[in-house]
Amino acid sequence: MKYYIAAVASLKMLPLQHKIALFSTTVLMVAAIAWQPSKHTIHIPSFKKPAPIAVPVNITPSEVSEPDSEPMGASLDQNDPEFQAPKDEIERQLVQAHAETESKHRVASGETLGVIFSQYGLPISEMYRLIDANKSVQQLRVGQTLEWDVDSDGKLTSLSIIRSKKVTDTYTLGKKGYSYKEVVQKGVIKPVVLTGQVSGSFYNSARDAGLTPTQIGNVVKALQWKMNLGRDAQKGDSFGVVLDREFIDGKAVGKGKINAFYYKSQRRGHSIFIARGADDQFYDQGGRSLNRGFKRVPTLKSYRISSSFNPNRLHPITKRRSPHNGTDFAVPVGTTILAAGDGVVVKSRYHPLAGNYIVIKHGREYMTRYLHLSKRQVKVGDKVKMGQRIAKSGNTGRSTGPHLHFELIKNGRPVNAMKVPLPQAEPLRGSIRTQFMRNVKAYKKQLTAQMSS
Template sequence: MKLYKAVATSIRGLPRQHKIALVSTSVLMMAAIMWQPSKQSVTFSTSTPKRVDVELPAKLDLLSEQDSEPLGVSLDQNDPEFQAPKDEIEQQLVEAKAEVEHKHRVASGETLGIIFSQYGLPISDMYRLIDANKSVQHLRVGQTLEWEVDDDGKLTELKIIRSKKETDTFTLSKKGYVYKEIILKGDIKPVMLTGRVDGSFYNSARAAGLTPTQIQTLVKALQWKFNLGREAHKGDRFAVGLDREFIDGKAVSKGEVNAFYYKSGNGKNNFFIVRGDDDQFYDDDAHSLNRSFRRIPTAKRYRISSPFNPNRLHPVTGRRSPHNGTDFAVPIGTSVLAAGDGVVVKSRYHPLAGNYIVVKHGREYMTRYLHLSKREVKVGDKVKMGQRIAKSGNTGRSTGPHLHYELLKNGRPVNAMKVPLPQADPLYGKERSNFMKQVSFYKKKFKDAMAS
């Protein structure tokens, strides 16, 4: 009896993958023994067999994972069931195929590998980039990475903006990534575009000379302040400040949005925003346009039972089985808190996700909360960061009580525990002084442009 208890205790202490391998091997061996024909005679004993009770661990889930997405099963990230509906201007941008802005500013201590893991980009693509040109690994603090991905999450283009005039590009071709260094040879000059709303803001901005991608930049910058699709009215005026490259007096680039001024006809929605040195937008008093996010959607920190891993492999089959969120080992009934200000766009039941909630935060972020025991908000409810929206549970396809939490940026899962989160801090000191000089510069330019 003691021997069996010792064996059971040993099994309980094994890592999960070892348990899976042990049981799989045992099943195969038993099947092989039962299948093999025996050439020896079998002697049956007439004595009463002795009963042996073997004590097994109470929760020995050997053939399943302690998370929300069992091996071989993944939630479809593109399923409309889990997506937020798009409003008019978002739909117009989709139809115009505006480039989705995937961007990261390099911080101290970050490497290419760390950045790839934060955003769930394929590590295999990173090695192919290195094969194309090893300079991709040489990142400096403050440099900006921009990239595009296809529907499967594969990297199709990467840009490393080294300076205002120097950019490294890696573009996917049939033979792999092609490296190209782009050095601007012309002069960078500010350009002012002006317009008046006549119909939709999108069409009016296009008529003024803005590209769909530039319009998308404005829509995201103002996501917490003003809805350019719904709140813009006929007769409202606007001006946009861009930096463009000129060669022999001719513009050779579309430019990046640096400032935006909007003046409504009724005078109630006048605002002015400028891009700071940190690549974020602020109002004319150096206050951030962002809303803060919390890293963890619970009141206190719990053990992570299954981390974010979009490249997770099945330990037996070797097939890719992504885990696009973070699982917290929380007791049933634990309060689940909204990660940021937003609007509830889904609150329902799903066979795999169980009771779940989806919250849309502005136009760039979305969070998902799965396997809940109780939902405390409904579709259309506005929530604040830190507000309780549900209680954790064990509903749907779940092997134990836990909270599965996902953060999506621009529609793609990212590592909520590591990716940089929006901050709403204003600028101070030297940064504020430099910023206010830009404010004065663009205010004068806009005044002249609007008067002409």
């Protein structure tokens, strides 16, 4: 004890700098001792590691999907009646005749054949088969028009590329693949007027008058916002059509293209006219569009796309085709969802995969679907306007995170809403309108002369 007291006394007598040095030395000694390996440490001799053993791992679809989209492989069956709009009588007749499977596209700047096929969900494999038939199918110019038909399974059966007023390239599917033919117009184009009177259904009466299913489908769609020819047509109503027909050696060939259509009911008349040389769309007699506008993005502002439209998407694990027939927007729960266009709500309910969802029918040609909603604000039968609030986004059904799955259906088939040309509601202007009005005057004269005789 006395040595301890003496040591403490001696320590107190040391200068401050000596005390600091002594304290530092003590700390370093303690640290050195702590860093020494324990005497109980066991040293294992080194050896070569064995090759890893492959263990099968079950990866669920959601593990290979975006964190805010549908799980891979959980796509909806497009043919499920659950998600389809009900069809009226004339639509059933047109579908049965395959008139609604014809599509048309006007080539815009920068578009290639591959881009167009992707826009309409046409199989890329069919595009390569067309190229094998004739490589010129890839040579597209701005303003040229593509027309094609698909069968009930979505398989391309024919393709026409209207190169000019006189030249059309045609591709027709046969047993050995596609056959190519260049059709050069050699005949004389003359206007032809067909007239008829409704005695039963409009479809059957129009067929009796000489119109093809495709021509009937065209006028039904053009008038969709003015009247429903399947529901509103009455016995005794009359109609007239002005067609451009080609004549070779005095005989009419081909289907002919509709320039004007007039329908007279018991109460009033409706007339539509094509804008040749402009966009080949129908307008009323004043040059006003018969279309209704569409929104590409059904939200108040833009959001990140977490999963794009891809009908040919392959599952990264199974390597099987797992199409994504819509566009997924990574929106927070509760985001306001808008109607993409004017229409009627045909479905508003819950589904195990889709969650809360809404289907809107826009005329006869388009339909939109909104999936995984947290709240539905419209009910079946409601008429909505473009931009109207219809729901709140959510994370219901089979979903890997909060998002909106949005689909645009055209003629019963999903298309890429972010790229496909949408109907415009702009009127004709300038020199195009001037020429259109001259044509309207001539078409009216032809219809009046034929229908009054």
